[in-house]
Amino acid sequence: MAGAKSMQGLGGLMVFVLAATLSPGGATTLATASGMNFGYRRSLPLIVGISLGLACMAAAGSAGVESIFVAVPALRSAVKVGGTLYLLWLAFQLARTGAPKATGPAAEPTGIAGGAWLVLYNPKGWAMTTGAAASFSPVATDPAEVAVILGIVFGCFAWLSLSVWCLGGQMLRRALTRNWQWRALNLLLALLLVASILPIWIG
Template sequence: MDAFLSLLVFALVATGSPGGATAMATISGVNFGFRRSLPLMSGIAAGLASMAALAGLGLGGLLSAHPSLALGMKVLGSAYLLWLAWQTAHRGAPHLSASARPNGFLAGIWMLWHNPKGWAMTTGAAATFVALASSPTHLGVLLGAVFGVLSLLSLSLWCVAGLVLTRIIRSDHQWRRLNTSLGLLLALSVVPVWL
């Protein structure tokens, strides 16, 4: 039971700490509200859950064995996050038309699957908590469930934080400052990937 509680604490800290996914949930909450952000948050959670499950099954070893594959994922993931950061930093107040659409389920999965930090986190969890399961399949299911559920919980909290910001911020100048700050934070989330 102590090892399972350690896994829960590890996953809660890993999924709740600021980074690209949490910044995307906050930005989506600011611009689209909670309900319209659910597909993105569900995609991010599903992406992390699938990564954790695959790490438990042993795919993390493949990425370690083929550094060029890991480097390609790092480059693509970083470019995508920097593009999102640029888009965010140049937004004003959320005066969205009815046709404006938030990032969806597949965008959330895509962002996570190209995130080397996510792979490092889930493969680290698989190596650390391998004794919790009797087989790689059981470990994959356990890690996938824990990371998926806790990710959705933490992303929901970050999205609600974005909703709170929409109630506090009133002027266009404040919106530009907020969006610039969120864009900068999203861009800075790329730095640990390369360290």
């Protein structure tokens, strides 16, 4: 009976995480833009960084790390400000990008550390993973095991979802034949990236 309950909880967790990671946001926008500008292979460090960051966040969330932000509001505000500045910088870099150059120094895609920071700075992400830990704790009886399961599920599904968005961007790349098209789409993605900041400050 306990095993069946655990499996049911695991199924619910997977559905929840798939919906959460597939939904549009800052990470998916950046993955799409990276796939469009650099292709899937060169975007892998970004995808790995975001996936690892979310996995660590989910594991730590099950340990109640979100309570630190509640206890120290100044820390939450500092993380918000730092994350907002980082996203604005990424949006600025994206907005001024045109078609990839065949020769000369090429721009570099966001790396593993940048991808991880994109996730870890977001207090709402901590609240989401902590809520997931509370809601799906029946997946295991040992708290450490719950943390491992949450980390694996969030990390794997983030990789899957971001790969879908990144490959979509790579496919879109083939339709862009003029420099103004690249600039227009990069500007649109930059604006979406800026828009993804609003939920961090609202609510």
